[in-house]
Amino acid sequence: MSWRVVSADRFLDSAALWDELNAAAGGPPFLRAAFISRALDLFGTGEEVVAIHSDDVGVDAITILQKGHSGTWHTFQPSQLPLGAWLMAPGRTHAALAAELFEYLPGFPLLIGITQQDPHMSARPAEGGLVETLSHQTIGWIPIDGDFETYWNQRGRHLRQNLRTQYSRLEKAGISRKLHVLSHAKEMGPAIARYARLESAGWKGAEGTALGLDEVQARFYCAVLEDYCAMQSGTVFELRFGERTVAMDLCIESDGVIVLLKTTYDETVMGYSPSSILKALAYERLFARADVHRCEFFGPFMWWTSRWTQCARVLYHVNVFRWSRLRALRQRVRSASYGPPAHSGLATASASPESPIHCTSRSGGLGASGGLPFL
Template identity: 40%
Template sequence: MFPSLLQSLPGFPVVVGITQQDPDIFPRPSTSRTLKTLDYIQTARITLQGTFDAYWQARGKNLRANMKKQRNSLAKLGLTPRLEILTQAQDMDQAVRDFGQLESTGWKNDQGTAIHRENPQGQFYTRILENFCAQGKGRVYRYWFDDVVTAMDLCIADESSLIILKTAYNEQASHGTSPAFLMHQESFQHLFEENTLSRIEFYGKVLEWHTRWTDEIRTLYHVNGYRWGFLPGLLGKA
């Protein structure tokens, strides 16, 4: 592919790079004098195979015990957790506003990176979710403690995968629990039982909390094609 691409591109390119490739979609090629690959990040997924009970029993003992303890704690406080699933385009504007409120309670607000419906990032996610929902491929999970939104996932999907774009939770209304973890327990159970998709993709860099939910980790990669075989070594010395 790269030789023909280098010949067909305008000008006289000597190297072409394709970034952030998924080996599950494009298997990582063997390297050669004119083709090199480079690790990007590790990312995680959950395969929706079998029952949720079997998946849950395969998780760590600490995670299962903590989730049970947190639900008991909420019950003692008289708080009722509830998972809501939004799939309609007309609901996405408010969903992004709610998501922005969650991010505004935490460190992202302190750094000035929180989503707001009016800022470019918020407008981008609103358009993306509205467009995907119009095709039946958008989904927002909104998690409540009674009448207070405590966690949310913004997601898109195709015929086989649910991709979690962003997660946020209310740091000021957690009551000593992990609202996002509680939400994920219920949303993942719903996806197993719904049985319409084959996997959940995180696609961000693997963090410690991802490893509590899955041990399915793979490495995304970059690939560079060079016009001449001596270029990789020459550029490496530059």
């Protein structure tokens, strides 16, 4: 068994293997090679490497890594990518693979940080030896199982009453509502332009974090959605009141899983809850499809998330040290200080979660787990 490390500009040479591993691991649509390739092109530094591990049977792990500081390497993960770029076959472990990888990376690395891993894909490893695990955040998902009416009746009374009220207000005001479902590549450019204008007019625009028409992020999401629409795997849900766009969700899917990449709404539309109306109409369509079994939110589990689902799980980081004594030293330093030094190069996060995967019909919210990514 051995690793092979090449420049990430050769990533597409391994695209088929990447997608095979992602499918085998039950990975989300944004970990497909089409998404990763666009992310590397637009957000990579040009110094990333692709590491490919093979056993006697064939390739059983692939990762994309960036060199950090103070003798560290970490998985490629720009902010647009919800999970770290690490794939491995079922039965393989982060610790064993990373322990072998040290000898193949340039320089003399002391730590490999594997960021934001999903317990749906691989169980959180046990703490000890070379391994340190750290909680990142709680995320939610909706099981698309049964019919929409049953799902809707399980939502809280406040959400259901609120939407009935908004529908009544729209009807009394003579305002039509319609959900447009866009899934053709040629529709994505204009759709992203409308999305950017909508988001820029809201609080994200005021904070400078909105999708801008001329920004690299807009080019990225437009290219990704065009790519996925060409594979019949991209969708934009757009809610209009009359001819006015009031809410939009950008989604991609694969293997029965649809992921909400980005969402926005018109904050000047007061008293009509356009974002909630869009989601109710969109989820009704998803429940009518036989080929979708899960809808994923990879953002933090917020109060509004709990209105739509009580299913949650905790993403985690894995730090693998070259020697176990480095991990022990790291733990002593952390316990003796009030917090990690700025830009320490080591991951910091909250303690292990009580329940890595949780799904219940109880009402009430689930708070997000604190933590910082490895950087």
